[in-house]
Amino acid sequence: PADAHRDAEGRLVIGGVDVETLAAQHGTPLYVLSEADFRARARSFREAFSAAFAPEAEVDVFYAGKAFLSTHVAGWAVQEGLCVDTASGGELALALAGGVPPEKIGLHGNNKSDAEIQRALDAGIGRIIADSLDELERISRLAVAAGTRAPVMLRLTPGVHASTHEYIATAHEDQKFGLSLTPSAGAPSTDADGTPSTPANPYLGSPAWTAASRALQLPGVELRGLHAHIGSQIFEPAGFELAAQKLITFLASLHSAYGVELPELDLGGGHGIAYTEADTPRHPESIAAALAATVKQACAEHALRVPRISIEPGRAIVGPAGVTLYRVGVQKDVQVDAPDGSTTSRRYVAVDGGMSDNARGVLYDADYSAVLASRRVTGDHALSRIVGKHCESGDIVVRNVYLPTATARDDLLAVPATGAYCHSLSSNYNYLTRPAVVAVADGASQVLIRRETEQEMLGRDTGFAAG
Ligand code: LLP
DSSP: OTTEEEOTTSOEEETTEEHHHHHHHHOSSEEEEEHHHHHHHHHHHHHHHHHHHTTTOOEEEEEETTSOOOHHHHHHHHHTTOEEEEOSHHHHHHHHHTTOOGGGEEEOOSSOOHHHHHHHHHHTOSEEEEOSHHHHHHHHHHHHHTTOOEEEEEEEEOOOOOSSOGGGOOSSSSSSSSEESSOOTTOOSBOTTOOBOOTTOTTTTSHHHHHHHHHHHOTTEEEEEEEOOOOSSBOOTHHHHHHHHHHHHHHHHHHHHHOOOOOEEEOOOOBOOOSSTTOOOOOHHHHHHHHHHHHHHHHHHTTOOOOEEEEOOSHHHHTTTEEEEEEEEEEEEEEEEOTTSOEEEEEEEEESOOTTTOOHHHHHOOOOOOEEOSSOOOSOEEEEEEEOSSSOTTOEEEEEEEEETTOOTTOEEEEESOSSSSSTTOOOGGGOOOOEEEEEETTEEEEEEOOOOHHHHHTTSOOOOOO
């Protein structure tokens, strides 16, 4: 976080609280979130995108709660002028519990249940992002039964490959999300409305066109716009720009076929952050400026008004605001073969958490950095690998980092950029309790989510009764 520094003893201080105090008060492993850093990043997305699209269009920034959500964080997002994007009934419940005004909530998901849709309708949320034709029909049916019309965005897959790890690239064709712009093989040559196929409309017969045509007819659906999310951990604006151009071309086709100009366009999240020094993300201003220029130009070319724009950053707001603190336990020096045939040694530094509090290494080969946080040590550094305490050799938190050779048992290590997708992907693997999340600000810490207890875990077990 921006508000981290070392005190006179060399201890890391975050939000005005030093790490030993945090560890003594809340235990380890511990997720620490800088409230000021979170708020500043939320603001910078809102300001950068609003400024770039002004005066043609207004911008809504939806904080993607899947990255990390708690009632406090939802409240901070709203106070900073953001909306909140949810991806399940549970996230929706959390956002509502955090006091997010329903009209500022969006609901995503590729397999929403009727119960989840019903919940969204009952709460009167601002938008449901529909992912399939099947879902559109169900939304309409449930909305009609409830005597309302649901505000709906359609999630399309513009076929843009974000240059990122395969598992987090979502807009190419062969995956489960959204509606493709490519006509299906053997697709009928007229759409649901009977509009004949002409070379001027390349989308006829595509799942996206079929769904959009249907959405315009359904009595319980108010089609508000189009959505695309092209992937995650994206540094360059080009992918967002290409996706935007494709969606705008699609909007233009809808306009010429049906005379409707959909008022909204959501360009998703996926803005990248620095996990290690090798990562060089751009400032939101730079992404926003490039994207706004492209959107304005594409709309002008198609003689469309610039629609209201939304984006859904999660990681880029909460990721850098978070740090995980661990206590050092066992250390081992292990011989490893160097590429030149010689042997060298690597220090394995085991900490009191691991893949249960940070699954990203195991899931995505994600890399992190780390620092010795409890004191300043000068002198030699050793090539180290920070590993967890789970029964898997892949349980690696930081692959390669030079830590002071003097790093010892009970020292604290800090792993930055763990605010996103660490707590939210955490588990009880090996029956470890999930760590607490504390916020730091102005020299004080506040528990946002308390540490899980062993009793809570065991309480879910119904209990074997002998005899
Ligand atoms: N909007 C939609 C529709 C999404 O699917 C996602 C992420 C976001 C926004 C937010 O993306 P962000 O700005 O946070 O990158 N667990 C993976 C990331 C999965 C992302 C899923 N969708 C990870 O830890 O890298």
